[in-house]
Amino acid sequence: MTTSQAANTVIVLDFETTGLSPNMGDRAIEIGAVKIDNGIVVDRFQQLMNPGFKVSSFIAGYTGITNQMLQHAPACDEVMDQFADFIAGYNLVAHNASFDQRFLDAELDSIGRSYDGQFACSMLIARRLYQQAPNHKLGSLVAYKDIDNDGVFHRALADSEMTAKLWLLMLEDLKSDHRITMPEFSVMQKLSRTAKASVTAYLKKQAC
DNA sequence: TGCCAGGCCCTCTTTAGGGCCTT
Numbered sequence A: 001m002t003t004s005q006a007a008n009t010v011i012v013l014d015f016e017t018t019g020l021s022p023n024m025g026d027r028a029i030e031i032g033a034v035k036i037d038n039g040i041v042v043d044r045f046q047q048l049m050n051p052g053f054k055v056s057s058f059i060a061g062y063t064g065i066t067n068q069m070l071q072h073a074p075a076c077d078e079v080m081d082q083f084a085d086f087i088a089g090y091n092l093v094a095h096n097a098s099f100d101q102r103f104l105d106a107e108l109d110s111i112g113r114s115y116d117g118q119f120a121c122s123m124l125i126a127r128r129l130y131q132q133a134p135n136h137k138l139g140s141l142v143a144y145k146d147i148d149n150d151g152v153f154h155r156a157l158a159d160s161e162m163t164a165k166l167w168l169l170m171l172e173d174l175k176s177d178h179r180i181t182m183p184e185f186s187v188m189q190k191l192s193r194t195a196k197a198s199v200t201a202y203l204k205k206q207a208c
Numbered sequence B: 001t002g003c004c005a006g007g008c009c010c011t012c013t014t015t016a017g018g019g020c021c022t023t
Helices: A003-007 A057-063 A067-071 A076-087 A097-110 A122-129 A138-144 A156-176 A184-191 A196-207
Strands: A009-017 A028-037 A040-048 A091-094 A119-121
Touching (some): A009 A076, A009 A097, A009 A156, A028 A057, A028 A076, A028 A156, A040 A076, A040 A156, A091 A097, A091 A156, A091 A184, A097 A119, A097 A122, A122 A184, A138 A156
Parallel strands (some): A009 A091
Antiparallel strands (some): A009 A028, A028 A040
16 A cells, blocks of 8 residues: 555444443444545445443344344454554544544554544534534435435444445535545545634635 | 433533534
8 A cells, every 4th residue: 555545545434332432331343444545435344343241222223233143243352453454544534433433442442553544524524514404413414415325224334335425425515616625535634623613714715 | 220421513602501423
């Protein structure tokens, strides 16, 4: 992998977990990710993982991932070691990225691995671009933008696939308004970090 | 059995509070 390849490539990822907080003992139970290179999905990663304890009925109902499905899945450490290799050198995207970043950090810390990419958040960008959307949940944005999907939600690969489609659509919408110039990830990362009050001025500056 | 977090962002704000979003 060259530096230019990494600059044009992002990994869109999504975790399914036992709860909301790794600080409260929650663990990842599934990771899904797609690799986008210049607007094309070139690779995928999906793996269930055994957290070492039973998931609640709420999580099983929410995700469809049951304790039976996890019983013979490899341990988190093994899966996350493979995933660290998958994301090495690439920038990262997730919907509500602060959530996925917390679990990625916690799971990689536990095995002494790390990553060198930076995160951008598709939810924060969507809040800027699609202010008329009913809300900015991933499923709502998929419906609002009429994004093709197979009806599967709250599974890691399905959600990462839909987030990837949303990401590419937002890039196209920005390009069609002549609001962005390359490098795309840097612009999107700034949009997902810049306070709303300054976004309008930023976009106008991009359009000039 | 039931509950837990945290970052972003808006507003009836900034010495704060609460909704959104993720599982």
